[in-house]
Amino acid sequence: xxxxxxxxLDVKRGHVDLSHGSGGRAMAQLIEELFASEFSNxxxxxxxxxxRLADPCGRLVMATDAHVVSPLFxxxxxxxxxxxHGTINDVAVMGAVPLYLAASFIxxxxxxxxxxxxxxxxxARASRAAGVPVVTGDTKVVERGKADGVFITTTGVGVLREGxxxxxxxxxxxxxxxxxxxxxEHGMAIMSLRENLAFDAPIxxxxxxxxxxxxxxxGAVPQLRTMRDPTRGGVATTLNxxxxxxxxxxxINEAAIRVTPPVEAACELLGLDPLYVANEGKLLVICPPxxxxxxxxxxxxxxxxxxxxxxxxxxxxDRHFVQMQTRLGGRRIVDWLSSEQLPRIC
Amino acid sequence: xxxxxxxxLDVKRGHVDLSHGSGGRAMAQLIEELFASEFSNxxxxxxxxxxRLADPCGRLVMATDAHVVSPLFxxxxxxxxxxxHGTINDVAVMGAVPLYLAASFIxxxxxxxxxxxxxxxxxARASRAAGVPVVTGDTKVVERGKADGVFITTTGVGVLREGxxxxxxxxxxxxxxxxxxxxxEHGMAIMSLRENLAFDAPIxxxxxxxxxxxxxxxGAVPQLRTMRDPTRGGVATTLNxxxxxxxxxxxINEAAIRVTPPVEAACELLGLDPLYVANEGKLLVICPPxxxxxxxxxxxxxxxxxxxxxxxxxxxxDRHFVQMQTRLGGRRIVDWLSSEQLPRIC
Numbered sequence: 001x002x003x004x005x006x007x008x009l010d011v012k013r014g015h016v017d018l019s020h021g022s023g024g025r026a027m028a029q030l031i032e033e034l035f036a037s038e039f040s041n042x043x044x045x046x047x048x049x050x051x052r053l054a055d056p057c058g059r060l061v062m063a064t065d066a067h068v069v070s071p072l073f074x075x076x077x078x079x080x081x082x083x084x085h086g087t088i089n090d091v092a093v094m095g096a097v098p099l100y101l102a103a104s105f106i107x108x109x110x111x112x113x114x115x116x117x118x119x120x121x122x123x124a125r126a127s128r129a130a131g132v133p134v135v136t137g138d139t140k141v142v143e144r145g146k147a148d149g150v151f152i153t154t155t156g157v158g159v160l161r162e163g164x165x166x167x168x169x170x171x172x173x174x175x176x177x178x179x180x181x182x183x184x185e186h187g188m189a190i191m192s193l194r195e196n197l198a199f200d201a202p203i204x205x206x207x208x209x210x211x212x213x214x215x216x217x218x219g220a221v222p223q224l225r226t227m228r229d230p231t232r233g234g235v236a237t238t239l240n241x242x243x244x245x246x247x248x249x250x251x252i253n254e255a256a257i258r259v260t261p262p263v264e265a266a267c268e269l270l271g272l273d274p275l276y277v278a279n280e281g282k283l284l285v286i287c288p289p290x291x292x293x294x295x296x297x298x299x300x301x302x303x304x305x306x307x308x309x310x311x312x313x314x315x316x317x318d319r320h321f322v323q324m325q326t327r328l329g330g331r332r333i334v335d336w337l338s339s340e341q342l343p344r345i346c
Numbered sequence: 347x348x349x350x351x352x353x354x355l356d357v358k359r360g361h362v363d364l365s366h367g368s369g370g371r372a373m374a375q376l377i378e379e380l381f382a383s384e385f386s387n388x389x390x391x392x393x394x395x396x397x398r399l400a401d402p403c404g405r406l407v408m409a410t411d412a413h414v415v416s417p418l419f420x421x422x423x424x425x426x427x428x429x430x431h432g433t434i435n436d437v438a439v440m441g442a443v444p445l446y447l448a449a450s451f452i453x454x455x456x457x458x459x460x461x462x463x464x465x466x467x468x469x470a471r472a473s474r475a476a477g478v479p480v481v482t483g484d485t486k487v488v489e490r491g492k493a494d495g496v497f498i499t500t501t502g503v504g505v506l507r508e509g510x511x512x513x514x515x516x517x518x519x520x521x522x523x524x525x526x527x528x529x530x531e532h533g534m535a536i537m538s539l540r541e542n543l544a545f546d547a548p549i550x551x552x553x554x555x556x557x558x559x560x561x562x563x564x565g566a567v568p569q570l571r572t573m574r575d576p577t578r579g580g581v582a583t584t585l586n587x588x589x590x591x592x593x594x595x596x597x598i599n600e601a602a603i604r605v606t607p608p609v610e611a612a613c614e615l616l617g618l619d620p621l622y623v624a625n626e627g628k629l630l631v632i633c634p635p636x637x638x639x640x641x642x643x644x645x646x647x648x649x650x651x652x653x654x655x656x657x658x659x660x661x662x663x664d665r666h667f668v669q670m671q672t673r674l675g676g677r678r679i680v681d682w683l684s685s686e687q688l689p690r691i692c
Contacts, residue, residue, distance in 0.1 A: 232369025
């Protein structure tokens with residue numbers, strides 16, 4: 001049942017104002033004309049305070065992520081598609097099939113409606129492409145200077161695949177460590193923009209939904225121990241988290257980790273180590289060594305895994321160190337990220 | 347597996363800094379020492395990017411709410427318990443049993459850790475009291491001046507009760523409209539604080555989780571048509587939403603709507619109509635008239651519904667007007683909230 005508003009929302013020239021978060025008529029109009037038309041699906045159309053969904057027929061998985069990336073638009077994406085991909089990936093790496101997303105917006109008074117519409121359209125495209133609908137949402141508005149344009153929290157639920165048991169706690173000495181492609185694109189796309197680095201071709205974020213790749217991979221190798229998307233803190237921090245959670249160490253091979261020349265150049269310019277730079281479309285996999293070849297083959301057969309590589313092995317280590325065999329033949333310890341290298345990267 | 351940090355988090359004198367959102371060691375420590383210890387449960391303890399939950403055995407319901415209330419602490423509650431109650435209520439009014447919550451935090455650099463710890467403790471208390479665990483979460487930090495202390499988005503999932511079909515679209519002419527108690531306490535608790543209104547006794551927010559009351563009510567009267575918690579925009583706006591969604595009108599009786607004297611006094615001082623003021627622990631119910639007495643009895647038997655009242659009836663009306671029989675015997679139209687009456691009330 002559509003309402004009649006005095007005039008349509010002026011998406012071209014209008015701005016977010018406090019009334020758009022009031023719960024009243026202006027909010028209803030914003031939701032109808034800007035959100036619901038883009039996200040259009042049977043669940044949102046219910047028009048209640050939440051969404052009634054299907055029986056997932058299995059164990060649930062739930063993940064949530066706040067997105068505060070700055071700037072909001074960057075080569076390869078924007079906060080809209082990022083917020084869809086990020087949460088789909090968090091559900092998918094648990095070994096679950098992502099089913100539904102909830103989206104909550106915190107908007108700053110004065111933000112241009114045209115930019116908000118671009119963000120929402122990008123979210124909707126990403127959600128449709130992934131086949132994971134945004135089924136419910138919320139919008140709040142805060143005064144100018146009390147937020148930074150747009151923050152989006154997405155929450156995903158999915159259903160755990162039967163017979164799959166993936167966790168950061170399951171890595172065992174001897175397991176192979178695989179990585180789906182080159183590292184650092186997302187973080188360096190953002191940093192290059194912030195620092196006004198000019199390249200012949202801009203570094204493009206790798207933001208992508210990994211559930212398709214993961215589906216293929218689990219079909220081929222259901223024995224996987226651990227999957228993670230190495231976002232904030234990069235591959236180095238994610239490996240350290242897994243090492244700690246599983247009570248093991250790791251030895252990785254620098255030469256096997258791909259870094260594209262533009263990312264390498266930008267990292268050198270800014271004094272950053274690509275191992276600590278965020279990715280938004282890469283997958284770290286740990287699996288028993290006898291399944292490594294099959295897992296690599298399955299990953300390389302998918303467009304998001306063509307550059308997949310074996311990058312190292314899990315080993316016994318009471319100190320839970322992640323060590324790296326360097327290109328020069330030495331070894332060094334790859335520690336946790338300990339300072340704020342890249343704020344607001346996602 | 348706990349990590350060893352150089353020193354424990356200084357919760358008494360410390361502040362949030364950008365490293366707490368970096369994905370690195372400082373973030374891990376914040377999560378361990380401030381969040382995980384409070385929310386402690388088997389799901390969070392899994393330590394992955396999401397949580398593996400049980401099979402809900404039925405149709406899912408999902409709801410999400412961003413909380414940006416200002417000030418963060420108020421008589422009767424704070425953003426922490428509010429963010430738990432608000433989302434539990436959104437799931438419960440769909441006729442579902444709330445099962446799990448996800449919590450995502452956006453923190454402003456410089457926010458005192460001691461205050462954050464109070465908020466988290468309040469969330470954890472509310473979650474335990476409600477029996478709905480916080481199973482997964484996320485933390486982001488933005489620079490000073492890019493947020494306002496703490497924003498919290500909570501997302502809830504629940505399972506729909508068999509045989510229950512509640513929706514804002516199901517109100518039918520002749521149905522009774524019930525309200526669980528007096529109105530405006532939450533909004534006026536916030537506004538009195540903001541406007542420095544001094545009363546002998548402060549107005550206390552009614553923030554509360556309604557799923558217990560709703561469980562009793564649905565046990566007694568499974569035929570309920572609609573439940574809603576009248577938050578932003580108040581009872582007036584919520585009734586208008588239902589009228590529009592169901593394609594009906596309503597006639598409500600001013601004398602039957604309870605407003606406590608302090609709320610009435612504060613509203614008069616500030617020129618506000620309590621019908622438009624937010625509640626965070628009240629329930630609007632629409633049910634077939636023959637079940638109104640049973641529904642009222644069930645509500646009054648619960649501590650959160652002792653002051654429940656029949657406040658009016660649904661009627662046919664192609665214009666979907668909500669009308670009010672005033673105390674003086676006249677009738678007026680109760681329109682949607684059309685301006686921003688009370689920003690950042692929840």
